[in-house]
Structure formats: C-alpha cells, structure tokens
Amino acid sequence: MKIQVVRATMPYNPKIGTPITALDTPSMVVDLSLMESNIDKLFSHLLTTGIRIRPHLKTTKSVALARKLVAAGATGGCVAKLSEAEVFTDQGFTDLLITTVVVGKVKVGRLVELWKRNREVRIVVDSEAGIRGIEEGMKEAGVQEGKIMTLLDLDVGLHRTGCQPGEEALRLARLVRQSGYLELIGVQGYEGHLQHVHSKSERRERCLEAMSILTKTAEALREDGHAIRVVTTGGTGTAEFCVTVPGVTEVQPGSFLFMDTDYRNAVGTHYSNSLTILATVISKQGPKCVTIDAGLKSLTTDSGLAECKTPGYTYGVLGDEHGSLSWTDAPDLEIGDRVEMIPSHIDPTINLHDSYYAHRDGIVEEIWSVDARGKVQ
Amino acid sequence: MKIQVVRATMPYNPKIGTPITALDTPSMVVDLSLMESNIDKLFSHLLTTGIRIRPHLKTTKSVALARKLVAAGATGGCVAKLSEAEVFTDQGFTDLLITTVVVGKVKVGRLVELWKRNREVRIVVDSEAGIRGIEEGMKEAGVQEGKIMTLLDLDVGLHRTGCQPGEEALRLARLVRQSGYLELIGVQGYEGHLQHVHSKSERRERCLEAMSILTKTAEALREDGHAIRVVTTGGTGTAEFCVTVPGVTEVQPGSFLFMDTDYRNAVGTHYSNSLTILATVISKQGPKCVTIDAGLKSLTTDSGLAECKTPGYTYGVLGDEHGSLSWTDAPDLEIGDRVEMIPSHIDPTINLHDSYYAHRDGIVEEIWSVDARGKVQ
Incomplete structure (x- = not known):
C-alpha cells in the first residue's frame, strides 16, 4: 500500500x-423533554430539603450538561478522576470534588498543578500513604501558602475505597490536621453497593444504616476537634433517603439525568x-x-x-x-x-x-x- | 457554583x-519487543504463502501501527466502519476494505464523498436493499464515471452479515454486475464464530468447512461470468488455516499484534x-x-x-x-x-x-x- x-x-x-x-x-x-423532566423531578424534591446537590459529572462528562445542572440549582459538581477535574476546571467549573483518592507521584503532581489554578477543588483521602504522598507533592512544588480542601473518605459498606470508621478515621483526621498542606472540611461515604438494590424498603433501610456510620463518624470527628462541615454521599438510587438523615449536607446523584435499564430495573420509572x-x-x-x-x-x-x-x-x-x-x-x-x-x-x-x-x-x-x-x- | x-x-x-x-x-x-515479535511471527509465516495480508485496523485504530504493518508487508488494511475509513484515508492509507456493509442514506452519502477522494476504497454488500441504496447515493451525487470496488459479503456460518451461498449470492452478484456504480471484484466471508474455538484441530476443521463455502461460491460466481479476483477472510485465530486453502487470496488478522486473555485462552501463546x-x-x-x-x-x-x-x-x-x-x-x-x-x-x-x-x-x-x-x- x-x-x-x-x-x-x-x-x-x-x-x-x-x-x-x-x-x-x-x-x-437524548430526548430533551424527558431529561428536563428528570432534572425537575430531582431538584424540585431535593432542593426543598436544604441539602446541597453536587451532581456526579462522571456520568455525563459534559460541560454543557454541568451548566444545565447548575442552572437547576446544583452547588458544585463531583468528578471521579483528576483528569476530569482538569477538563471541567478548564471550562470554568471550579467547585469540584474529586471523589476518588489521588495516589501516585505523577497524579499528585497533576493535582498540585490543578490546585494552583483552582483553589476550589476538593479531594478525598483514605490512607496515611495517600496523605503523605500529597504532602510531599505540595512540598516538592514549593507551595508556601494555602491548603487543599480535603474530605476523609469513609468505607460505609462498599469496600472499594475509604478508611474504616472509629480509630482509623480519627487517626487519619489527626494526620490531616497536622498537615501544612491539607485542610479537613468533611467526610465522604458513598454507598455504591446499595444503588441497585431492587427492594425500595431494603434499599432505604440499608442506606440509613450506612448514613448512620457516616454521620456518627462525622460527629466523632467533631468531638475530636475537627471542623467537619461537609458530609457528602448518595447516588441516584439513594439520594432521596440520604437527604432525610440529619447531618448529611450534600448528595452526589449522577445517572438520574438519563437512567439506564439497570437503574430502571432497580429503582423504577x-x-x-x-x-x-x-x-x-x-x-x-x-x-x-x-x-x-x-x-x-x-x-x-x-x-x-x-x-x-x-x-x-x-x-x-x-x-x-x-x-x-x-x-x-x-x-x-x-x-x-x-x-x-x-x-x-x-x-x-x-x-x-x-x-x-x-x-x-x-x-x-x-x-x-x-x-x-x-x-x- | x-x-x-x-x-x-x-x-x-x-x-x-x-x-x-x-x-x-x-x-x-505496549511492550515493543513482544509486539514486534508478534508481527514477525505472523508475516514471516504468511508472506511465504503468497497470500496478501490485509490486517484489520479496527483493533488498533492507529495510523502509526498501520504504517508498521505496511512496512512488514501488509498490502492494504481492513476497517469495520466508514468513519474509520475516513480517518485512515485522511492519513494517506487509501487501500482500505470496509468490512461492514454500508447501509442508510447518511452513511451512503458519506461513502460517496469518501470514494470521490479515495478510489481505492473497497466495500462489501449483502442485500438488494444495500446495493440499491448505494446506487441511489451515487446517482444523487451525480457520479458520471468510475465504479466502487465491491465484494459480496457471504455468510460462512457467523450469521452476522452476509448473503447465503447459492442462489442468493448469484442473484446479488448479477445485481452488482448490472449496476452502473459498483464493480464486483471479490467475495468476503468472515468466520468470526471460529476465532475463539479452543481446540486447534476443531478450529482448523471448521475453518476449512467455512473456506469451502467461500471458495466454492467464488468459483460459482466465476462460472457465472464474474471476475472474482479477491477472496478475503480470516482472523487471528484462523489465518494460518485460511492461507492453506487454494482460492483464498487474502487474510484479515487484527488482534495478533497485542492479543488478549480471550485469544490466549483459545489459540495459545x-x-x-x-x-x-x-x-x-x-x-x-x-x-x-x-x-x-x-x-x-x-x-x-x-x-x-x-x-x-x-x-x-x-x-x-x-x-x-x-x-x-x-x-x-x-x-x-x-x-x-x-x-x-x-x-x-x-x-x-x-x-x-x-x-x-x-x-x-x-x-x-x-x-x-x-x-x-x-x-x-
């Protein structure tokens, strides 16, 4: 050839x-009428609760759709990965929570660069190694002032990321407090394993159990002197239950915009x-x-x-x-x-x-x- | 926000x-040494058979890798979709066979535009509706001279696309012959259902059966007056058998470059x-x-x-x-x-x-x- x-x-x-x-x-x-109806349904209900809605943008990966969600009342967005945060920041969406722990020298280097131009970015941590890695990255980059807003990622039953409630949570929170580079502002606990539980009553009950772990840990951290002001959780399958729990401050639904057969089979129409x-x-x-x-x-x-x-x-x-x-x-x-x-x-x-x-x-x-x-x- | x-x-x-x-x-x-060894192994064996090697570029979707395959002896490439053909043509890879039938008014319109600037592109057809659609597209575009090189796609057992051997194949070939816009140059029959058959002897035996359908149909078409000069088939799991069959003129392996666990489990290491x-x-x-x-x-x-x-x-x-x-x-x-x-x-x-x-x-x-x-x- x-x-x-x-x-x-x-x-x-x-x-x-x-x-x-x-x-x-x-x-x-996309059928716009159906999508707009989905947005209306979620926001008209959840906004009345006083809970902040921080939709998960890993679903749509779209700046245009993020703007629509902000227009509907979203007070920030979630992303799963640092590279997504880079894309959304480049488009002016700065109030972003990266819901996956940031680990590895290259990734931490990218995080520090991102934070230098977007002080509103929020991260989660769940291990001493992870915390140390970010501190080293900030130190190597010569950061003199400012701290990254940090949430403690808590395992509320998904067993994917997150530290354990109790002693481990307290230990890691104290590590963050000692850090010159991280400021602990809250707790994240994502009950991903419950999003697709088919029985609504079982989904609700198990969600409330997970929320209990989350809010009790937030309380224990406050008693230990940490200023925990964010308690973030919830997805399309559970947000309606999460917002009923005192102590929860924001929810992270993503799929409700479009749904799929898996979600429809679990949570209905x-x-x-x-x-x-x-x-x-x-x-x-x-x-x-x-x-x-x-x-x-x-x-x-x-x-x-x-x-x-x-x-x-x-x-x-x-x-x-x-x-x-x-x-x-x-x-x-x-x-x-x-x-x-x-x-x-x-x-x-x-x-x-x-x-x-x-x-x-x-x-x-x-x-x-x-x-x-x-x-x- | x-x-x-x-x-x-x-x-x-x-x-x-x-x-x-x-x-x-x-x-x-990619481990370059391993990939180069894979290329060497395939080409050093298949090139000695005199069969043309037209690798399937839907695997790598990469122009750089297509160039490497040409350097190793590939005489053209396959793509699965028209949009892939557009990308490779834009990079100067013109000897392309689109292995999936092109159906639908918009897609046919794109095909005609592509063909106007790349007369080397080859297509497959497997139905009267498909043939008529391409003829209409060429007519609507005001094409005055030249025909698209066309292969009859034959079902050799995969039951995915392809017409049936025998009367249907003859009927469609005659339709192509009557066309002012299509030139029948060959037959394609892809035995995709056999690529991952685990027993080598069974894979070989069933492949030879499929090749028999393919080459006999090519012969029947020649007897009906068609100048069938291309008989194309084969993938990573079967190319070695296809090249032993008299009448086969080219093979389409794609995954051999990188392999995966599914292919390794089927065809070995x-x-x-x-x-x-x-x-x-x-x-x-x-x-x-x-x-x-x-x-x-x-x-x-x-x-x-x-x-x-x-x-x-x-x-x-x-x-x-x-x-x-x-x-x-x-x-x-x-x-x-x-x-x-x-x-x-x-x-x-x-x-x-x-x-x-x-x-x-x-x-x-x-x-x-x-x-x-x-x-x-």
Missing part, C-alpha cells in the same frame, strides 16, 4: 434542526430513560432476526444487555460493531429501519461516544460534546 | 524516554500479550485485597475479566473507575504499587484509551494516538 497525502474529509457534523431520522448511526440521542443509541438495521439474518450496527463499541454489556426502546425485540451482541434484534410477535424489521437502544449502564456507554444529539419531538435542538470522554486518569 | 474562565492546563503529555514507572495511570502500554493497562493500587481493603484505579472505563468485561500480568492476583470490577486485586499466596500489594493488567478483549479496550505508550525494557520509545477511537459510524 502506497502512503500518500489525501485531502482531509469534513468531519461528520450534523446541524441543529436536523431531524434525528437524518442522523447517521450509531448516534447517542420515576426518572425516565431519556438517552438512547440510535442504530440501523444493516442485514437480515433470518425471518425474525436482523443485524444492527451497534455492538460492543457502542453499547456496554457489563450490567447486562441493552434493550430496544420499541417493545418486542431482543438484543444480542454480535461483536464489536454488530448486534442482533430478534422477535416473535413484533412487526418485522427490514434493512434500513432504525431503532433506539436503551443502554444497560449509562456511564461507560456515554464514555464510548463523542457527542450527544439532544432532540425535542425528533428535531435536534442541542449538540453537546462528551468533553471528558476517556479521562480515566 | 460560579462559572468563570480559568487558564487551561497543559494536557498530560509524557515524553519519549520516560520510564513507564513515571507514567500516570491508568495508561495503555504463539503470539504474546504485548499490551497491558498500567494501574496503581490506591486503597487497601483488607489484608489480602486492594483497590486499583482501573475499572469498566479502562478495561472491558464483555469477554471476561482482565488478568494481572503478575501471577497470583485475581481481578474484580468495583465500578466504572475501580477494580480489586486479591490474593492468597502472592506478595502483599501496598498503596502506590503499580500493576499491569492484561485485557480480556483487546479491541474494545483500546477504544477506551487515547494513546499507546510503547516501551522497550521499560523506557517509552514511541507514543501512538488511537486515531480512530470512538469511530463507530
């Missing part, structure tokens, strides 16, 4: 006003599935089976298989780029037909796509970039 | 010569696992369990769980951004330790990352962009 210079093509760039029927596929489309992956039937593979152009690179499978928005069709994975739809009693699908697929897990599915095409009644009204796509560091 | 303009940060941009111990994590790293995801231990969660910073957004799970390159540790998924490593008899892992994870499925894992950091003996020697990352259209 000869390698030669060829005039670059125009990137695919559909315009506002395009009907979604004229979008290429696979494309990530209070929030709507507002995001779908538009796909095209590209081949017939039997009397009641067709192949669509959306596979593993368009729809993740870690939380089960996507569902066709139109009832009666069953999705199957046929590889990186292909999926099947089969049926028994639904209308026949033909080559060229288009379908909308509801993702099973919204966060990693969004992370596969570059753009959202948001429509109202089938006409594209807004296009948003997945700004922090792939920012896993 | 006040939204303000903040000076943009320098993007993370490690340099050639960096030790991989100084890379941030998660990062996608002839090719090495040369690509890993570098991760950091960020939290301890028990005496023999730690949390690392690589979860669903760094390592896919559709083909099983990733493995730690160092034996003795078991990986578990803890969410989008986190994984666990547990052990019984291996050395304890501590916060800050770094591990290399071998992906279970290489194509969708690469698609999650922006860059490859290729090292020799631990020193970064080359950095490649995942140029066609996310190009699923």
Whole structure:
C-alpha cells in the first residue's frame, strides 16, 4: 500500500434542526423533554430539603450538561478522576470534588498543578500513604501558602475505597490536621453497593444504616476537634433517603439525568430513560432476526444487555460493531429501519461516544460534546 | 457554583524516554519487543504463502501501527466502519476494505464523498436493499464515471452479515454486475464464530468447512461470468488455516499484534500479550485485597475479566473507575504499587484509551494516538 497525502474529509457534523431520522448511526440521542423532566423531578424534591446537590459529572462528562445542572440549582459538581477535574476546571467549573483518592507521584503532581489554578477543588483521602504522598507533592512544588480542601473518605459498606470508621478515621483526621498542606472540611461515604438494590424498603433501610456510620463518624470527628462541615454521599438510587438523615449536607446523584435499564430495573420509572443509541438495521439474518450496527463499541454489556426502546425485540451482541434484534410477535424489521437502544449502564456507554444529539419531538435542538470522554486518569 | 474562565492546563503529555514507572495511570502500554515479535511471527509465516495480508485496523485504530504493518508487508488494511475509513484515508492509507456493509442514506452519502477522494476504497454488500441504496447515493451525487470496488459479503456460518451461498449470492452478484456504480471484484466471508474455538484441530476443521463455502461460491460466481479476483477472510485465530486453502487470496488478522486473555485462552501463546493497562493500587481493603484505579472505563468485561500480568492476583470490577486485586499466596500489594493488567478483549479496550505508550525494557520509545477511537459510524 502506497502512503500518500489525501485531502482531509469534513468531519461528520450534523446541524441543529436536523431531524434525528437524518442522523447517521450509531448516534447517542437524548430526548430533551424527558431529561428536563428528570432534572425537575430531582431538584424540585431535593432542593426543598436544604441539602446541597453536587451532581456526579462522571456520568455525563459534559460541560454543557454541568451548566444545565447548575442552572437547576446544583452547588458544585463531583468528578471521579483528576483528569476530569482538569477538563471541567478548564471550562470554568471550579467547585469540584474529586471523589476518588489521588495516589501516585505523577497524579499528585497533576493535582498540585490543578490546585494552583483552582483553589476550589476538593479531594478525598483514605490512607496515611495517600496523605503523605500529597504532602510531599505540595512540598516538592514549593507551595508556601494555602491548603487543599480535603474530605476523609469513609468505607460505609462498599469496600472499594475509604478508611474504616472509629480509630482509623480519627487517626487519619489527626494526620490531616497536622498537615501544612491539607485542610479537613468533611467526610465522604458513598454507598455504591446499595444503588441497585431492587427492594425500595431494603434499599432505604440499608442506606440509613450506612448514613448512620457516616454521620456518627462525622460527629466523632467533631468531638475530636475537627471542623467537619461537609458530609457528602448518595447516588441516584439513594439520594432521596440520604437527604432525610440529619447531618448529611450534600448528595452526589449522577445517572438520574438519563437512567439506564439497570437503574430502571432497580429503582423504577420515576426518572425516565431519556438517552438512547440510535442504530440501523444493516442485514437480515433470518425471518425474525436482523443485524444492527451497534455492538460492543457502542453499547456496554457489563450490567447486562441493552434493550430496544420499541417493545418486542431482543438484543444480542454480535461483536464489536454488530448486534442482533430478534422477535416473535413484533412487526418485522427490514434493512434500513432504525431503532433506539436503551443502554444497560449509562456511564461507560456515554464514555464510548463523542457527542450527544439532544432532540425535542425528533428535531435536534442541542449538540453537546462528551468533553471528558476517556479521562480515566 | 460560579462559572468563570480559568487558564487551561497543559494536557498530560509524557515524553519519549520516560520510564513507564513515571507514567500516570491508568495508561495503555505496549511492550515493543513482544509486539514486534508478534508481527514477525505472523508475516514471516504468511508472506511465504503468497497470500496478501490485509490486517484489520479496527483493533488498533492507529495510523502509526498501520504504517508498521505496511512496512512488514501488509498490502492494504481492513476497517469495520466508514468513519474509520475516513480517518485512515485522511492519513494517506487509501487501500482500505470496509468490512461492514454500508447501509442508510447518511452513511451512503458519506461513502460517496469518501470514494470521490479515495478510489481505492473497497466495500462489501449483502442485500438488494444495500446495493440499491448505494446506487441511489451515487446517482444523487451525480457520479458520471468510475465504479466502487465491491465484494459480496457471504455468510460462512457467523450469521452476522452476509448473503447465503447459492442462489442468493448469484442473484446479488448479477445485481452488482448490472449496476452502473459498483464493480464486483471479490467475495468476503468472515468466520468470526471460529476465532475463539479452543481446540486447534476443531478450529482448523471448521475453518476449512467455512473456506469451502467461500471458495466454492467464488468459483460459482466465476462460472457465472464474474471476475472474482479477491477472496478475503480470516482472523487471528484462523489465518494460518485460511492461507492453506487454494482460492483464498487474502487474510484479515487484527488482534495478533497485542492479543488478549480471550485469544490466549483459545489459540495459545504463539503470539504474546504485548499490551497491558498500567494501574496503581490506591486503597487497601483488607489484608489480602486492594483497590486499583482501573475499572469498566479502562478495561472491558464483555469477554471476561482482565488478568494481572503478575501471577497470583485475581481481578474484580468495583465500578466504572475501580477494580480489586486479591490474593492468597502472592506478595502483599501496598498503596502506590503499580500493576499491569492484561485485557480480556483487546479491541474494545483500546477504544477506551487515547494513546499507546510503547516501551522497550521499560523506557517509552514511541507514543501512538488511537486515531480512530470512538469511530463507530
């Protein structure tokens, strides 16, 4: 093969006003009315409680959507990774909590650089090694004044990150207090293991147990002389319970904007599935089976298989780029037909796509970039 | 949250010569010696057969790696999607076969634009509707001369795309012959369902059956007056068998460059696992369990769980951004330790990352962009 210079093509760039029927596929489309309804439902309820809402932006990875959430009443945002915080800070979103501990010399170096230009960034710590690493990074960078706002990450049952309540929490909080570089402002405890518990009463009960660990630890730290003013927790599946607990100051829901089949199966249809992956039937593979152009690179499978928005069709994975739809009693699908697929897990599915095409009644009204796509560091 | 303009940060941009111990994590790293050995092994064997090697670039999505394959003897490349063909064409790789049928008005419009500036692009068709759609697109674009090089996609047992051998194949080939816009140059039949058959003898036997369908169809088409000069097939798990079949003219292996645990479990260790995801231990969660910073957004799970390159540790998924490593008899892992994870499925894992950091003996020697990352259209 000869390698030669060829005039670059125009990137695919559909315009506002395009009907979604004229979008290429696979494309990530959002029903704006449903999404706005989801935002209204969450904020109209939670804002009345006086609890701060700090949505988790790792779901949407979108600056445009973060602005919408701020407009609705969000008082800051969460991100999972430092690289996401860099992206959002670059766009002027400074009140950010990085919900994952920052560990490793390179990552800490990036954190210090970020903090120098964004003093509003908040971090969590859960180990002596982690605290020491950040102190060393600040020292090596020659920081003379100012401290990073720091929350103690507490394990409230997820067993993913977080220190243990009791002695370990007290010991680490004291370490932070002794630090010249960190200022302890609060406690984080994320009950991620409860978000998808199907029984609402069980989800509520177990959530309240986790909240009890969290708020009691916050109280114990206050008794030990720490000025704990932030107690942050909660996700889409539990935020409504968390806000009823005295001592909780903010919640971190993320998926409620779009939902997915996994969340719908667990917490019901209070929030709507507002995001779908538009796909095209590209081949017939039997009397009641067709192949669509959306596979593993368009729809993740870690939380089960996507569902066709139109009832009666069953999705199957046929590889990186292909999926099947089969049926028994639904209308026949033909080559060229288009379908909308509801993702099973919204966060990693969004992370596969570059753009959202948001429509109202089938006409594209807004296009948003997945700004922090792939920012896993 | 006040939204303000903040000076943009320098993007993370490690340099050639960096030790991989100084890379941030998660990062996608490639052992150059192992990758080069994989390329040597495949090409030194297959080139002697006289069969053309057209590697599938949907695996690496990288122009730099495509150049290496051309240097090794590749005579063109495959891509799965039109959007990938656009990216590679823009970089001067023109001898491309799009292995998935191109269906839908928007996609066909993009194809025609691509073909206008790259007459070397090859497509596949498997239905009358698909053929008609491309003809209409060419007509609407006012194409006056020239035909798109077209292969008939044949179902050799995968049941994903492809027409049936026999009458359907003959009928579609005649439709292409009547077309003013398409030139039938060959047949494609991809035995994707056989790539991961664990028994080598069974894989070989079933592959030869599939090749029999493919080459007999090619012969039948020739008898019907079609100038079939390309018979393309094969992947990493079957290419060695395909090249022994008279009538096969080219093979399409992709994963052999890097492999993954799924391929290793099926076809053995002839090719090495040369690509890993570098991760950091960020939290301890028990005496023999730690949390690392690589979860669903760094390592896919559709083909099983990733493995730690160092034996003795078991990986578990803890969410989008986190994984666990547990052990019984291996050395304890501590916060800050770094591990290399071998992906279970290489194509969708690469698609999650922006860059490859290729090292020799631990020193970064080359950095490649995942140029066609996310190009699923």
